[in-house]
Amino acid sequence: MKTARFDRLLSGYALLVYLFLFVPIAVVVVFSFNSGRHVTQLEGLSLTWYEQAWTDPFILEALRNSLQISTASAVIATLFGTAAAIGVTGLRPRAQRTIEMMTYVAVVIPAIVLGLSLLLAFVTFADWLNPWLAYLWPGDTPPELGLGKISVIAGESVFGIAVVMIVLKARIAQMDASLRNASADLYAPPLRTLFQVTLPQLGSAIFGGFILAFTFAFDDFIIAFFTRGQSQTLPILLFSSIRRGVSPAINAIASVLILVTLLALLLALFVLTRRGRSTAGAIPEESAQEPPARGGGSPASGTPSGGQARVADPQPERVRR
């Protein structure tokens, strides 16, 4: 009797916390469709504010910069992070620990510290290098190094690489080493094992890491705040307009940002969980689906035990990637 009441109380509490989590975001989205000028009085539905945001050249410029920065840093993070996560397993324990330590630092270091350290480093080095560049440059207008999109990309990638490495590390730990060993036993050169065995198994995790790195860079405010120089990003534009006062147009931009992030996140979640289930001991099932697409595979590949046979099969036509 008493237990039931306690459970009800607890469920009620949980509901309250979920409301606390979602009502603020919902309010921002709802008010972005408000037709009136008044920020806090709902007058009717309209897309006025989206239209206004969409035709504002400053907002568009900031959006373009944000997309460029987050795409570039997510690509860097995915390439370098993936290579490192795979490579680190072949290093000596001490080197492994050092790299793990760096990854850990990249995640826990307060963004504000990283941001202002990068600011100092970039400005100091640009001050040193610019006279040399001017001296050595053949033309009349030497390029000037300084803060800008490049420095923001460099900063965002630090965290991105760490995130990709952490996501992949978890997946590599789950991976069945016997597949790689089988490939090596059957005389596949290491690179071929990498492209035919390791990378396909990691595919979904790599994609998930890319999306996480992208959303982080797209939403980040603090690192860009310090390292951007004169370039504008969407979160920074949003910040300066918030400081001037709330407006319905801010709600519209915020809603677009929320939508982009959530869509990317859902995609990542979908891919990660779907693949996670299928690699957790169900490799045969995967292989059973794949042979038709590959054309005349080995006879064994249709059977449940085909996973290893497929991997081991040394037919040259398999070298596709």
Add this chain to the structure above:
Amino acid sequence: MTSTARRGRSSAVAAGPAVLWFLLFMIAPLVVLFVVSVGVRGPGGGYLPGFTLANYGELETRLVPILNTVRFSLIGTAVTLVVAYPLAYYLAMKAGRMRMVLLALIIVPFWTSMLIRTYAWIFLLGNNGIPEVLSTLGLADDLRLLNTPFAIVIGIVYNYLPLMLLPIYVSLERIDPSLRAASKDLGADRLATFRQVTLPLSAPGVLSGCLLVFIPVMGEYLIPVLLGGGRSYFLGNALADLFLQSRNWPLGAALAGSFILLMSFVVVGYSRLTRRLAGPLPTEGVL
């Protein structure tokens, strides 16, 4: 032998770019930070090389934001813990099949931009938000919520709840149900079971959750600026002002440098302490 050597080399090549990136854009800038912190302020702001500890001596003048930040971070962490624990308990023990969905729902807002999450509360706490609703209902008049310490704490709880909740959830979820059943069989009531079995066993989760919240809150910039109205001057505001406004880089670097050192001590000391406190706890103390 040669093949392992070759394997080691190709591994090093693969790990190289990431390591280089960390060295160039994380480690080197941190070194630069400490070098600048012992330098001299340039005539128009900026930095001139030098060696002086004067900047660290001058930190005394920034004691207010430091103490402010520590105080708010402690309060914010405590409130977040109080809010998160019952929910983690509910998710781990009562949620049943909905558990994974409910957990995912906790994380979803966390991945939307922190700026927007904080902005949403300006909107809600501002004069036309909750205060107006309350005064229309006749509950409270002239209530000011925005730009108060209360708003800052709300912002901390809202933004960092998942970081507290997830480790607690994990440690609660790992508790063997038979332990709690045994406690009940031995005549302990709900409260006694919670105090003597569940709570001690979830201590590791609580302790790591607190650390995970405390660290980023100490470096917080957006919450005090947007929700505190700049009245409660935080370390983050002080750093941003020193670097971007008054351009006193050496002093800013000294402040940031001591912040890093302080946080490293906190992390190391805290994990030593928790290992001693929570280390031998699982099952031994109960059985």
